[in-house]
Amino acid sequence: xxxxxxxxxxxxxxxxxxxxxxxxxxxxxxxxxxxxxxxxxxxxxxxxxxxxxxxxxxxxxxxxxxxxxxxxxxxxxxxxxxxxxxxxxxxxxxxxxxxxxxxxxxxxxxxxxx
Amino acid sequence: xxxxxxxxxxxxxxxxxxxxxxxxxxxxxxxxxxxxxxxxxxxxxxxxxxxxxxxxxxxxxxxxxxxxxxxxxxxxxxxxxxxxxxxxxxxxxxxxxxxxxxxxxxxxxxxxxxxxxxxxxxxxxxxxxxxxxxxxxxxxxxxxxxxxxxxxxxxx
Numbered sequence: 001x002x003x004x005x006x007x008x009x010x011x012x013x014x015x016x017x018x019x020x021x022x023x024x025x026x027x028x029x030x031x032x033x034x035x036x037x038x039x040x041x042x043x044x045x046x047x048x049x050x051x052x053x054x055x056x057x058x059x060x061x062x063x064x065x066x067x068x069x070x071x072x073x074x075x076x077x078x079x080x081x082x083x084x085x086x087x088x089x090x091x092x093x094x095x096x097x098x099x100x101x102x103x104x105x106x107x108x109x110x111x112x113x114x
Numbered sequence: 115x116x117x118x119x120x121x122x123x124x125x126x127x128x129x130x131x132x133x134x135x136x137x138x139x140x141x142x143x144x145x146x147x148x149x150x151x152x153x154x155x156x157x158x159x160x161x162x163x164x165x166x167x168x169x170x171x172x173x174x175x176x177x178x179x180x181x182x183x184x185x186x187x188x189x190x191x192x193x194x195x196x197x198x199x200x201x202x203x204x205x206x207x208x209x210x211x212x213x214x215x216x217x218x219x220x221x222x223x224x225x226x227x228x229x230x231x232x233x234x235x236x237x238x239x240x241x242x243x244x245x246x247x248x249x250x251x252x253x254x255x256x257x258x259x260x261x262x263x264x265x266x267x268x269x270x
Contacts, residue, residue, distance in 0.1 A: 024165040025129035054133070056158045057228040058165060085154055092235055093228050112137065112157075 005033035019051035022059030043075040050081035155236040162229040167197040
């Protein structure tokens with residue numbers, strides 16, 4: 001039961017890989033990790049969520065806050081490789097209309113464990 | 115014989131136990147015969163309800179407990195999440211659950227953002243009772259289109 005974040009900077013693209021569960025317990029860690037990203041004008045931040053096997057409104061709140069922060073500094077944020085479960089979460093909350101998200105039907109369902 | 119099995123758990127109102135509870139509910143829902151997607155929906159709804167209590171308890175600096183009661187029927191599950199810190203008589207509390215009212219306690223839950231919206235969207239019924247603490251009462255029915263009447267539970 002944890003969340004791991006790794007970043008790789010490649011010119012104007014920053015790629016992030018998020019792995020684990022995002023809930024009220026792990027959310028502060030994810031927020032702190034995202035806060036370490038250096039945002040500059042024109043940057044494209046691409047977060048790979050394929051290994052996120054659980055997320056609720058706590059996680060959505062963090063991505064919304066981060067999205068607003070990136071936009072404010074004229075950067076771009078894209079969430080990629082969402083599982084069908086995560087895609088559903090973004091769709092029913094209407095966030096898929098506001099944010100740039102890309103689902104991946106090939107993402108294998110991973111079960112959460114303690 | 116009662117028409118349902120009742121399971122009650124009490125946990126401290128701390129964030130590290132939210133995942134333990136949703137995985138417990140996931141296990142119970144498997145026994146009832148819910149589909150994978152229904153169980154995942156339920157895990158989110160239950161987490162949202164417990165998270166509301168945990169965040170409220172932390173804001174107030176209290177060391178409270180959360181009581182989670184689950185009634186397992188052949189075709190549905192009822193989950194109650196209470197922050198009153200006392201075990202409750204499930205049938206009495208259930209009888210006292212009225213229709214949804216937008217009262218102060220619900221306002222407090224709504225401050226959590228999308229939490230209540232997700233609970234209402236992902237469960238079939240969600241009700242609140244604020245009689246001496248907040249009780250969230252949620253019901254989800256097994257999809258009959260997916261699971262036939264004659265399907266037996268799979269033992270693992």
